Amino acid sequence: MTTTDTFAPALLGDQPGMLIGADWVRTPTTRPVENPATGRVFAGAPEGTVEHVDAAMAAAADAQRRWARRSHPERAEVLAAVVGEIDRYAEELARIVVAEQGKTITEARGEVEGVKAFFDFAASHHKYRPVGELIAPTRPGETLAVREEPLGVIAAITPWNYPAAIVARKLGPALIAGNAVVLKPSETTPLSALAVARLCQLAGVPDGLVNIVTGPGRLIGNALVTHPRTSMVTVTGSTRAGREILTAAAPSIIPVSLELGGKAPFLVFADADLDLAVEHAVQARFWNCGQVCTCNERTYVHRSRYDEFVARFVERAQAIRVGDPTDETAEMGPKVSAAERDKVAEIVHRAQEQGAEVVLGGGRPTGDRFEDGHWFAPTVLAGATNDMDVVQQEVFGPVLPIVPFDDYAQAIDYANSTVYGLTSYVFTGNLDTAMRATADLQFGEVYVNKIGPEDVQGFHHGWKQSGLGGEDGEHGYQRYIQHKTVYLSYRAGS
Template identity: 55%
Template sequence: MDVNRSIFTAQGLLGPEPGHVIAGIRRTDHGGDPLPVIDPATGARVAEVPSASDALVDEAVTLAVTAQRAWARRSHTERAKVLRSIHTLLGEHAEEIARIVSVEQGKPFGDAVGEIGGAQNFFEYAISQQYRDIGEVIATESGEQLTVREVPIGVVAAILPWNFPAAIFARKVAPALMAGNAIIVKPSEFTPLSAMALAELCRRAGVPDGLLSVLCGPGRSTGSALVRHPDVGMVTMTGSTRGGREIMAQAAQKLIPVSLELGGKAPFIVFPDADIDRAAKDAVAARLWNAGQVCTCNEITYVHQDIREEFVERVQSHLAAVEPSDPFAASSTLGPLVAEREWTKVKSMVDAAVEQGATLALGGGRPEGEQFAAGNWFAPTLLTDVTEQMDITRNEVFGPVLAVTTFSTYDELITRANATPYGLSAYVYSNNLHTVMQALDDLDFGEIYVNKAGPERPQGFHTGWKASGLGGDDGTHGYERYLRRKTSYVGYGPSYGG
């Protein structure tokens, strides 16, 4: 089957050709050079999408302002009904959307189907907010009522990454809509097609025209125009720390709230009393998610020196058993990297680590075989004898490269693990309750997994510290980012003429 062509059909969510989505209509207005969409598995061009001009950004925001006012007047129950329709349609179109994700992003089709299930979960949690407390009545003087209530922010700009284009669309759109906002999505240049398809699905589910738009284009033009627009009241972004800093600086000029989910350098810590086999399996699984292209991936494995040999042997065995394969093969568990630039970056980091003294125990570049000659394929890779002086210990790899280093004492481990500028996720493997609880206190990361490899839950809070951002969109704490509070004093007693 020609997977490159099969995602565009007259009856499908993408329609016959790609374009921006504004007021429920597909637009092909160009404000710059068209952006190619490349299949990472083959290197073939799948489509070209237009770049939005500043005028198109302004048009989308203007429509959003009007649509949001009407949407905010709807009750939470009414909004929840629309979100429930989206949830239902996601299930009905799961394979269609997953195919689009696999073609443009490269992940195995089975994983893409699972991503659509994750998108449903984000809508499910947002729907549950129809029953939340939306304010408080505070004691005050007799004949006076003091209330603090939640109200929508208005128009939200959402900047999406390419690694989970469908799930993170849902992660931002679901709470934004449920809270009463309009939202304009700027997808990654690598993965714009899934956002277009999801916008069409939302239209079919009853989302009012203008309330949700998708604008394609580079972050530094289209994204910047959205952030700087005077009628955008909040920015939520998942992506690189560099991009997050730029967005925060632009938003600071307007003094509007930002939600930033940025990069990570997750330590995977294996203490000597851990279940070694489980830790080894999870270390590999947590490294190879989405070909290592996840901010919560195991970025550096710290194993106690007393169990180093046994642990490395098991890790190498598990890694060697993973074979990259076409995303649409039934057995596929490891796809390509999303783009050539990512392949080049990962390859240069592996080569630099070897030059700096690391041992290349497995992989290190393109897998052998004619089927991997085209596309952005990178073999599962194992680096041992890694030290904290190496670049690969400090910088986010974002590829299927498992780097192992050793430690001897608890205090040494904590100091080294916390030395990273990032602070998103960490993993702790130990069967000693004292060690676990002490590590939970001492590790400077916003999200810690103990004897398990994730992923995070929609009712939790995926929050980063330090250079990993300002917190995420999940759970109660994430939902509240899409709200502001209004205080009212109402006098009604005799002293007020009542």
């Protein structure tokens, strides 16, 4: 169906290696990398070991000590060079993302713009930023200062849904703050992370500052989290994985930043602009085949507008062009893997057992071109109730339950009735409703009459079981530094 089965990225060569220090390390055993659109293997990634983690950590620790002595402007110049290399290889990086992750080429190009934005923000915002602070001392002849210092070696674990952008989201602030990074990408999508690391190398990032170790999650991830050289752990992934990582890191008593699952509510009040709400609800549900932690996972519509909203939403969702992700006109590609597709199919089946009605989709799209690969059609469930599994548990696929509500209090109660607290959406024409909802929603992010993606200068973070810490902006940068208080006494003049 696609041409990506024979895709051989020039950035990585025929046999990609892991980046450890200055070396691209290959292994006798490789893990197959699959094209989600066809289900066929097109590449292999190295199968790393604990010994590879040790080597990467040693290289990182050595490089970090030298990097920390360089000024913020010097570090920023290096990151600016990375942006230049991303520009140079933007199309190839986008096609690597398509080949291993399955999102459309237009979405992948948008992801590459995100890669650039994360590095650019790190370089430009922090180049001449205030570093530390001076505090009024108690006595004359003294200076009281709080310095900012890098943490050291950062262990980073990234997911498969944005395999290039989330790598940059962690590398940018970590590097500008003076740290080194050892990163483990998802086993499903390792090539994008390796490509970003190669661009860092081409840009002149000093050897050892960026290390990529590929391989099985529980082995490599656990080795990174528990390694004695690790100064901080940053993870984007599932809530289950975050809980395990937090437990594993606890004996080391090091900072842990977790960006985890979400179950975003999309609230449509009676006075909402329905044209705007329907269009944004469709986009926020089906981008990247629904595989985004900030996706519209459950839509709540005021009962007076419910039937009209469902009809218009179904009509708009029917028009989504599902197809070959390398096709410029495709709007939605496949699920990333067979396991993920099967999980979504089981969720839909369970929803039907509990009384929901499939009014669109519900399984594999029809047609010969969808017989191979991990396809799931845009799916809409009407007649859903707030207590159904599909409304309470993260789907992470192109399935939307639409639930009616009767009044403001019920809408907020429904929205907050989840263990997650990452992203929420409010559509209303009333300023009072918008501001009340902003205060009452128990989520780290609230979008009013708009959807994402989030801005790099903002702060992307979750409440409850959606995580600890956060990413982006000044608040995200602060996760990558520690503070040192200095009391200095000197001979004051008369």
